Amino acid sequence: MKKSVEIIGLPVISITEGRELGMSKSLLIDAKNGAIAAIIIEDEDWYRGVKLLPYSSVVAIGADAVTVINSETILTLEDAGDYEAMMDENVRVIGTKAITKSGTIQGKVVEIYVGEGGKIETSGSSGMPYRIVDATGRRAYTVKIGRSYNLWVGGIQVTDANRLDIRGDNGSSYDPVENKLVLTKTIDRETQEWGNVEYGIQNEIDGLTIYVKENITISSFAIAMVLRGSTTIAGGPLTVTTESDACIWHAADLALENVQLSAKGSTKNGIYGFSEGGRLIINNSAIYAEGETAAIKEDSKNIILENCRIVAPEGGRVQNGTVVDSDGNIAAEVTIGNPADVNRDGTVDSADIVAVIKEMPDGDKKADVNGDGVIDSADIVAVIKAMK
Ligand SMILES: [Ca+2]
Numbered sequence: 001m002k003k004s005v006e007i008i009g010l011p012v013i014s015i016t017e018g019r020e021l022g023m024s025k026s027l028l029i030d031a032k033n034g035a036i037a038a039i040i041i042e043d044e045d046w047y048r049g050v051k052l053l054p055y056s057s058v059v060a061i062g063a064d065a066v067t068v069i070n071s072e073t074i075l076t077l078e079d080a081g082d083y084e085a086m087m088d089e090n091v092r093v094i095g096t097k098a099i100t101k102s103g104t105i106q107g108k109v110v111e112i113y114v115g116e117g118g119k120i121e122t123s124g125s126s127g128m129p130y131r132i133v134d135a136t137g138r139r140a141y142t143v144k145i146g147r148s149y150n151l152w153v154g155g156i157q158v159t160d161a162n163r164l165d166i167r168g169d170n171g172s173s174y175d176p177v178e179n180k181l182v183l184t185k186t187i188d189r190e191t192q193e194w195g196n197v198e199y200g201i202q203n204e205i206d207g208l209t210i211y212v213k214e215n216i217t218i219s220s221f222a223i224a225m226v227l228r229g230s231t232t233i234a235g236g237p238l239t240v241t242t243e244s245d246a247c248i249w250h251a252a253d254l255a256l257e258n259v260q261l262s263a264k265g266s267t268k269n270g271i272y273g274f275s276e277g278g279r280l281i282i283n284n285s286a287i288y289a290e291g292e293t294a295a296i297k298e299d300s301k302n303i304i305l306e307n308c309r310i311v312a313p314e315g316g317r318v319q320n321g322t323v324v325d326s327d328g329n330i331a332a333e334v335t336i337g338n339p340a341d342v343n344r345d346g347t348v349d350s351a352d353i354v355a356v357i358k359e360m361p362d363g364d365k366k367a368d369v370n371g372d373g374v375i376d377s378a379d380i381v382a383v384i385k386a387m388k
């Protein structure tokens with residue numbers, strides 16, 4: 001998929017003749033079919049009239065050139081035939097109003113995305129069919145547009161066209177039916193600049209599940225994960241890291257469920273819940289969070305721990321939307337785990353029984369699974385009970 005700006009201004013090269021035929025100047029739009037019909041070419045004879053390159057004659061659109069087989073694929077106005085009517089209509093998609101079928105104005109089309117066969121996909125987000133109204137406001141066409149989703153992975157917005165391989169690295173895919181984003185590769189945005197959706201992950205969809213299938217890292221020079229829609233993170237191990245204000249920032253419910261997660265490096269918070277936005281629910285997960293001002297900070301003051309507890313700091317507890325140590329000081333480092341996951345690897349299994357035996361009777365307190373102050377066979381029983 002290409003943005004229109006990536007097509008315009010490129011030299012058009014004939015492969016067989018090995019020469020430049022002109023520059024791509026603009027796109028001729030077939031509004032009725034919601035597609036790019038042709039690329040309008042400007043060459044040194046431009047004053048003699050417009051020349052067209054039918055989109056179907058394009059061999060490839062690369063970063064540096066548009067390639068065609070030979071110069072015969074370029075049409076002059078005399079033989080433009082079918083294209084003439086389109087040129088008269090002069091439909092400009094960029095900057096025109098996009099209206100959904102129900103009639104709601106969705107705002108202006110700021111950029112068009114050109115998919116396979118020249119099909120137009122807009123950057124609209126509702127997933128509904130759009131009508132494109134031309135610049136005069138009189139003509140309107142319903143355009144079949146691939147949906148795009150309010151979800152950005154490594155700065156790339158998820159669309160129907162890219163959702164099976166969002167970043168082109170076989171590392172991320174999105175299923176809109178299950179509302180599930182699957183990640184298998186690290187996302188590094190540390191050298192990204194402001195302005196181009198700088199976060200590692202940005203989600204505005206409610207009910208999204210992010211399933212981390214491999215041991216990966218999400219990093220950014222800015223906040224690494226921005227979650228404006230309610231989100232569940234599962235799987236792992238996942239490391240989320242930044243030197244910015246927060247590793248994970250959420251403004252809706254965030255559920256960490258059956259996940260092994262480490263949020264570290266932040267100058268302020270590992271996990272931060274903005275405003276009254278949402279709760280932080282941690283269920284059966286192994287979490288490490290650090291932040292110079294507070295490892296975890298929830299403006300909603302709503303932190304729910306299910307099937308896990310604060311393992312460090314020792315005697316730590318939830319208080320006033322953060323985790324404090326036994327003296328009531330805000331903790332800059334917090335470890336939360338299923339107490340039965342003694343070795344903190346995210347699962348409860350026989351290795352945890354071995355870990356308990358190693359610490360009997362008064363070793364590392366993390367082996368005191370039932371929290372009664374001693375490490376004994378009762379803790380082994382507690383591990384067995386937690387095994388599934
Ligand atoms: Ca374990």
Ligand SMILES: [Ca+2]
Binds near residue numbers: 371375378
């Ligand atoms: Ca015990």
